[in-house]
Every structure is written in C-alpha cells, then in structure tokens.
Amino acid sequence: MVAGWFAGDGDAFRLLGTRCAACASVFFPREDHHCRNPSCGGGELEEIALSRRGRVWSYTDSRYRPPSPYVSDPELPWEPCALIAVELEAERIVVLGQAAPEVTVADLTVGMEAEVVPGVLHEDAETTWTTWHWRPTGVTA
Structure with missing residues (x-):
C-alpha cells in the first residue's frame, strides 16, 4: 500500500x-x-477524498511485465490485465489504474461509468500489497 493514496474499504x-x-x-x-x-x-494544500466514480477516458491491455517498483513474481507467467484511465468530472483530472481482475478490454467502452474499488497488487505469505482498481459500474466481483 502506498501511504496516503487511498483509505477505507467497501463502499x-x-x-x-x-x-x-x-x-x-x-x-x-x-x-x-x-x-x-x-x-x-x-x-x-489540503487532503481531499476524490470522487468514487468517473467516466472511462481511455483503456488498453498490458501484455508485458512492468519493471520495478511493480511487484510480481518472476517465476510465474505474466497475466495480462486491462489498464483504465478514468476522468473524474468534479475534480477535472484523469486517474490511471488497473481494471478489477474480472474486467477485460472487451468489457470496456470509452465514456462508460467506472468506480474505484480496493484491490490486491501482490501478496505473499507475509504481506498483502493493496492498491486500487477501476471497475465498470454494474460489474460485480
């Protein structure tokens, strides 16, 4: 988890x-x-909680293992994932992130609504590294 980048769980x-x-x-x-x-x-500067929902601005699939500091096990094959850029209208910014594991590029269209959800970046026997994921609204885990 990157301290101060997100907080809370569930809704x-x-x-x-x-x-x-x-x-x-x-x-x-x-x-x-x-x-x-x-x-x-x-x-x-004041800390603010960003909007939970926005609109898909762009997306792609990641077909390569990203470099450090991304954590992945080099012994395991790389699993492609969708990356989504979501525009938060109230804040007037675009935030990039991985799609939730069940979401593929086939599930995405520009302009559709997406919400931020908690996710797991990597886990081992001692530690779970948490992150955020984007998930189109209406898609459940």
Whole structure:
C-alpha cells in the first residue's frame, strides 16, 4: 500500500488527493509540498477524498511485465490485465489504474461509468500489497 493514496474499504474506499487552497487545482497522486500548477504561487494544500466514480477516458491491455517498483513474481507467467484511465468530472483530472481482475478490454467502452474499488497488487505469505482498481459500474466481483 502506498501511504496516503487511498483509505477505507467497501463502499467507503476512496482515492486521496490534494487540492490547492489558492487555485483549487486537484492532484493525484497527492502533492504535499507545493502546488504543481505553474501559474499558481500557492502552497497550502489540503487532503481531499476524490470522487468514487468517473467516466472511462481511455483503456488498453498490458501484455508485458512492468519493471520495478511493480511487484510480481518472476517465476510465474505474466497475466495480462486491462489498464483504465478514468476522468473524474468534479475534480477535472484523469486517474490511471488497473481494471478489477474480472474486467477485460472487451468489457470496456470509452465514456462508460467506472468506480474505484480496493484491490490486491501482490501478496505473499507475509504481506498483502493493496492498491486500487477501476471497475465498470454494474460489474460485480
């Protein structure tokens, strides 16, 4: 789990971002030091919970094993997964993430509604690394 990027579980699961108090720009991943907007001189940032739902902006399938720091077992074959870019209308940002395991590119269309759900990035005998996934609304695990 990346500390401070998400919180909660089930229906309370949310991505966490930050908003600049001066220009209202929203950032994900979060920014804790300065406003990333080049035309803003502000620096006061507040943590916000991002919208749980948005619209699919783009998607693709990942057919290769990503490099470190992504955690995967090199002894196991790579399983392709769908990657989804979701536009959060209220925040006016696009957030990229893996699709939930049951979702393939055949299930996706640009413009469809998707929601953020908790997911597992990797697990071994000692640790479960958690992350977020995007799932089209109406699709259940």
